[in-house]
Amino acid sequence: MAATEFEIIRRYFTRQQPAREDVIAGVGDDAALLRIPPGMELAACIDTLVAGVHFPAGTTAAAIGHKALAVNLSDLAAMGAEPAWATLSLTLPDNEPAWLGEFARGFFALADRHRVELVGGDITRGPLVITVQAHGFVPAGTALRRRGARPGDRIYVTGTLGDAGLALQLQAAADRALRARLDFPEPRVEAGLRLRGLASAAIDISDGLLADLGHLLEGDGLGAVIEADALPRSAAFLAGAGTAGTGEHSRYYELPLSAGDDYELCFTVPAQHCAAVEQRLAALSCGCRAIGMVEAGPGIRCRRANGEPYLPAASGYQHFAAHGHG
Amino acid sequence: MAATEFEIIRRYFTRQQPAREDVIAGVGDDAALLRIPPGMELAACIDTLVAGVHFPAGTTAAAIGHKALAVNLSDLAAMGAEPAWATLSLTLPDNEPAWLGEFARGFFALADRHRVELVGGDITRGPLVITVQAHGFVPAGTALRRRGARPGDRIYVTGTLGDAGLALQLQAAADRALRARLDFPEPRVEAGLRLRGLASAAIDISDGLLADLGHLLEGDGLGAVIEADALPRSAAFLAGAGTAGTGEHSRYYELPLSAGDDYELCFTVPAQHCAAVEQRLAALSCGCRAIGMVEAGPGIRCRRANGEPYLPAASGYQHFAAHGHG
Numbered sequence: 034m035a036a037t038e039f040e041i042i043r044r045y046f047t048r049q050q051p052a053r054e055d056v057i058a059g060v061g062d063d064a065a066l067l068r069i070p071p072g073m074e075l076a077a078c079i080d081t082l083v084a085g086v087h088f089p090a091g092t093t094a095a096a097i098g099h100k101a102l103a104v105n106l107s108d109l110a111a112m113g114a115e116p117a118w119a120t121l122s123l124t125l126p127d128n129e130p131a132w133l134g135e136f137a138r139g140f141f142a143l144a145d146r147h148r149v150e151l152v153g154g155d156i157t158r159g160p161l162v163i164t165v166q167a168h169g170f171v172p173a174g175t176a177l178r179r180r181g182a183r184p185g186d187r188i189y190v191t192g193t194l195g196d197a198g199l200a201l202q203l204q205a206a207a208d209r210a211l212r213a214r215l216d217f218p219e220p221r222v223e224a225g226l227r228l229r230g231l232a233s234a235a236i237d238i239s240d241g242l243l244a245d246l247g248h249l250l251e252g253d254g255l256g257a258v259i260e261a262d263a264l265p266r267s268a269a270f271l272a273g274a275g276t277a278g279t280g281e282h283s284r285y286y287e288l289p290l291s292a293g294d295d296y297e298l299c300f301t302v303p304a305q306h307c308a309a310v311e312q313r314l315a316a317l318s319c320g321c322r323a324i325g326m327v328e329a330g331p332g333i334r335c336r337r338a339n340g341e342p343y344l345p346a347a348s349g350y351q352h353f354a355a356h357g358h359g
Numbered sequence: 360m361a362a363t364e365f366e367i368i369r370r371y372f373t374r375q376q377p378a379r380e381d382v383i384a385g386v387g388d389d390a391a392l393l394r395i396p397p398g399m400e401l402a403a404c405i406d407t408l409v410a411g412v413h414f415p416a417g418t419t420a421a422a423i424g425h426k427a428l429a430v431n432l433s434d435l436a437a438m439g440a441e442p443a444w445a446t447l448s449l450t451l452p453d454n455e456p457a458w459l460g461e462f463a464r465g466f467f468a469l470a471d472r473h474r475v476e477l478v479g480g481d482i483t484r485g486p487l488v489i490t491v492q493a494h495g496f497v498p499a500g501t502a503l504r505r506r507g508a509r510p511g512d513r514i515y516v517t518g519t520l521g522d523a524g525l526a527l528q529l530q531a532a533a534d535r536a537l538r539a540r541l542d543f544p545e546p547r548v549e550a551g552l553r554l555r556g557l558a559s560a561a562i563d564i565s566d567g568l569l570a571d572l573g574h575l576l577e578g579d580g581l582g583a584v585i586e587a588d589a590l591p592r593s594a595a596f597l598a599g600a601g602t603a604g605t606g607e608h609s610r611y612y613e614l615p616l617s618a619g620d621d622y623e624l625c626f627t628v629p630a631q632h633c634a635a636v637e638q639r640l641a642a643l644s645c646g647c648r649a650i651g652m653v654e655a656g657p658g659i660r661c662r663r664a665n666g667e668p669y670l671p672a673a674s675g676y677q678h679f680a681a682h683g684h685g
Contacts, residue, residue, distance in 0.1 A: 057400060061578075062505050063437035063562060064404035066497070069395045074383060077478065078390035079446040079492060083485035111389035120405040122448075122490045152403065159409035160486040164448045166405060171392070179388050236389060248365075252387075 038156045041128055045137040046121070046151060053150045055117065065152035067118060073170040076114035080104045084161040088216075089201065094132045096216035097163065098139030103218045104239065105167035106147060107296040110225035111237040113177040114169030116147045121154040122164040139217075147222055177228055177235035177300070180252040184329040186233050186301040188257055189310065191221045192319040193267040194242060198292020199274050199284065210269040218296040224321070227313040228300055235300035241291040243333055243345060246299050250327070259325040262338040264289040282346040290335065290345050301327055364482045367454055371463040372447070372477060379476045381443065391478035393444060399496040402440035406430045410487040414542075415527065420458045422542035423489065424465030429544045430565065431493035432473060433622040436551035437563040439503040440495030442473045447480040448490040465543075473548055503554055503561035503626070506578040510655040512559050512627040514583055515636065517547045518645040519593040520568060524618020525600050525610065536595035544622040550647070553639040554626055561626035567617040569659055569671060572625050576653070585651040588664040590615040608672040616661065616671050627653055 047060055057066035069075055082088060082101050102119060109116050121140070125132075144151065149167070196214035200207040207215075221237070228235060236249045242264075250257060266274075266289060274284040297319070302310050307323070314321040335343040373386055383392035395401055408414060408427050418426075428445060435442050447466070451458075470477065475493070522540035526533040533541070547563070554561060562575045568590075576583060592600075592615060600610040623645070628636050633649070640647040661669040 058502070058504065063434040064402040064440065064493075064495075066438070066502050067401040067403060068499075069401060071397075075393040075395060075401070076390040077393060077444075077446065077492075077494070079448050079479055079481055079490070081448040081450055081481050081483050081488075081490065083450055083483050086483060086485055108389040112392070114390065118403075120403065120492060122405050122407040124407055124409055124488055153405055155405055155407050155490075157407050157409050157412060159412055159488060162407075162450055162485060162488045164405070164407065164481075164490040166403075166446060166492045167390075168403070169390075173394075176384070176392050178384065 041133060041156055042154070045133045046154060048141070053117065053148065056150055056152055059150060059152040060154065065118070065120070067152065070170060072173055074173050074176065076109055076112045076169045076171055076176065077166065078105055078108040079164060079166040080108065081162060081164040089204065092216060094135035095139030098136035099143050099217050101163040101165045102140050102143050102149070102167070103220050103296065105165045106220035106222055107218070107237040107239070109167055109169040110220050110222045111177060111235050111298055112171060113175065113225045113229040113235070114171040115226060116149045116167060116169045116222060118152045118168045119144065119149050120166045121151060123154065124157045124159040124162040126158070126161060175229045177225065177232055179234055179236050179249050182234040182249060182253060182255055182301040182327045183303065184255065184327050186303050186327040187307050187323050188246070188299065188301055188325040188327060189321045189323050190238070190242070190265065190297050190299050191224050191314065191321050192297040193265045193270060194238070194295050194297060195274065195288030195292055196267055196270050197294035198288040199270055201294070203273060208269055208273065210267070211273060215294060218294065220296060221298045221319055224298055224314055224317055224319060228310065231306040231310050232300040232302050235298055238295045238297045238299050240293045242299060243290050246333060249299065250333070254331055256328045256330045256332040257325050258328055259333060259335045261286050261290065261335045261343040263322065263324050265322045286343060287346055367459060367482055368480070371459045372480060374467070379443065379474065382476055382478055385476060385478040386480065391444070391446070393478065396496060398499055400499050400502065402435055402438045402495045402497055402502065403492065404431055404434040405490060405492040406434065407488060407490040415530070418542060420461035421465030424462035425469050425543050427489040427491045428466050428469050428475070428493070429546050429622065431491045432546035432548055433544070433563040433565070435493055435495040436546050436548045437503060437561050437624055438497060439501065439551045439555040439561070440497040441552060442475045442493060442495045442548060444478045444494045445470065445475050446478060446492045449480065450483045450485040450488040452484070452487060501555045503551065503558055505560055505562050505575050507560040508575060508579055508581055508627040508653045509559060509629065510581065510653050512629050512653040513633050513649050514572070514625065514627055514651040514653060515647045515649050516564070516568070516591060516623050516625050517550050517640065517647050518623040519591045519596060520564070520621050520623060521600065521614035521618055522593055522596050523620035524614040525596055527620070529599060534595055534599065536593070537599060541620060544620065546622060547624045547645055550624055550640055550643055550645060554636065557632040557636050558626040558628050561624055564621050564623045564625050566619045568625060569616050572659060575625065576659070580657055582654045582656045582658040583651050584654055585659060585661045586664070587612055587616065587661045587669045589648065589650050591648045612669060613672055
């Protein structure tokens with residue numbers, strides 16, 4: 034006999050581990066009851082994963098559980114917020130115990146590393162769609178915002194770019210490290226916390242560097258120059274995409290500029306804070322790299338190390354776009 | 360050309376009206392930034408509507424927009440929380456402008472009546488699935504909970520029961536008033552606020568009276584007796600379901616006991632507060648009615664006005680149940 038919604042919640046999503054003390058009521062009432070520490074603002078974001086859109090067929094349940102939370106923690110990281118609570122809405126075609134167990138394992142492994150408590154949710158029968166809302170705290174007035182960059186600010190990214198996009202292109206041929214970047218993206222939470230008070234603006238890279246940097250700049254009517262050869266590329270990326278960076282519209286340039294799903298942070302830093310930022314982030318495994326400069330006029334232009342312009346083929350993933358990747 | 364996600368958000372989900380002053384950043388950043396008033400706890404809930412599961416095919420976009428928010432405000436009402444903010448995740452097969460416009464109209468008409476600001480969201484291409492998370496405030500320590508009922512407490516419900524269930528059964532033959540109850544359920548927010556400090560426990564009726572009252576009682580190991588003839592039934596319900604209440608398993612009994620989607624509140628009140636509750640809720644259009652009593656042993660039994668037991672056929676909607684309604 035199939036398990037009811039309540040049995041699923043009890044079996045897979047109710048845990049006995051010590052709960053956060055700011056959770057007055059978690060899973061099991063009509064709503065969660067939560068306490069915000071004094072002096073803190075609440076950061077809240079919601080993001081949905083749809084099978085075939087946000088992850089390829091054949092993605093493991095553990096990876097889906099991880100990623101559904103990771104994309105939201107990435108949004109909190111981009112605000113400089115400290116994660117606290119999550120809610121989960123799970124719509125799924127059946128209640129296969131092995132799938133649910135693996136999904137929960139992937140979700141909670143990441144949640145535990147960031148002290149995130151699952152405080153509520155909803156499970157429904159339907160097409161596979163996973164929505165997570167994450168909540169975090171940020172001391173009043175210190176959140177990193179998309180707006181705030183100024184001409185002359187240096188542009189940085191954490192980690193490496195293009196790995197997830199290459200894994201998506203190579204599919205079964207992708208090596209393990211690339212595939213892990215697509216399936217188990219690591220939200221740059223600690224980097225976001227260390228950027229408070231130093232970065233002038235920040236965003237996470239979900240749709241591709243050019244698209245997301247564009248969102249960061251457009252609110253202030255600004256533009257940028259990007260050093261296309263300075264983009265951080267992993268060893269696995271170079272092994273799979275080739276190092277021949279001269280070819281127009283090669284993977285070497287296109288994926289780091291335009292592929293989504295990397296979930297690195299892109300942020301701007303005034304000149305006087307660059308040394309402090311580089312020092313603070315050097316201690317993290319992801320590190321950071323300067324990749325360009327904010328400019329006064331609108332538009333993002335890319336150039337090669339030899340000074341010649343590089344004209345990208347695509348500008349990032351757009352849902353519902355007539356000619357988008359989807 | 361099809362609109363992008365950002366154009367959809369700008370066109371349909373960004374508004375110019377005066378925003379709540381506790382919203383520091385709403386739609387348009389990586390996360391919303393929100394301020395909780397001092398002395399308040401945050402109530403947060405998430406609920407998903409799936410086409411064909413939570414609303415029949417042919418439901419208007421305005422009704423879907425309304426209902427997606429209403430089911431969440433109903434959860435806040437059951438906690439005695441005052442609504443404040445919502446986030447929306449919308450997965451939809453295409454971006455038909457007329458559908459989106461009507462959906463937004465239904466959503467915001469209800470949001471405005473409860474001073475709810477939409478502070479964030481996500482729009483994705485995929486099967487039609489709508490997830491809303493609602494947030495509200497409740498003075499610390501005053502939330503209505505599912506647990507807290509005591510033997511001898513009187514059991515009440517707001518409004519009338521069975522209307523939405525009858526509309527679902529009658530489909531096109533349902534009269535306008537019944538259909539409105541299914542499509543545009545009215546969350547009992549004001550009733551929830553007035554129950555603070557008086558009700559010993561509360562829940563909203565989404566899966567059916569017997570199922571939801573069962574959730575309220577089971578945590579404390581309690582039971583109840585329900586007066587099956589005392590259940591509040593609307594004139595439209597009686598006209599459609601028949602008043603002949605003697606038939607075993609008739610709609611007259613079964614729908615108010617077991618049909619979901621009414622989104623009324625069910626709550627328990629200690630004897631000394633019953634007069635105050637009845638007085639406070641009499642001023643609201645929904646009113647309230649006493650329908651039974653909490654008992655010490657587990658199990659819910661129903662009886663007729665003549666004192667004979669009534670044995671219900673079904674006990675409420677269960678997702679994934681082997682013999683559920685779905």
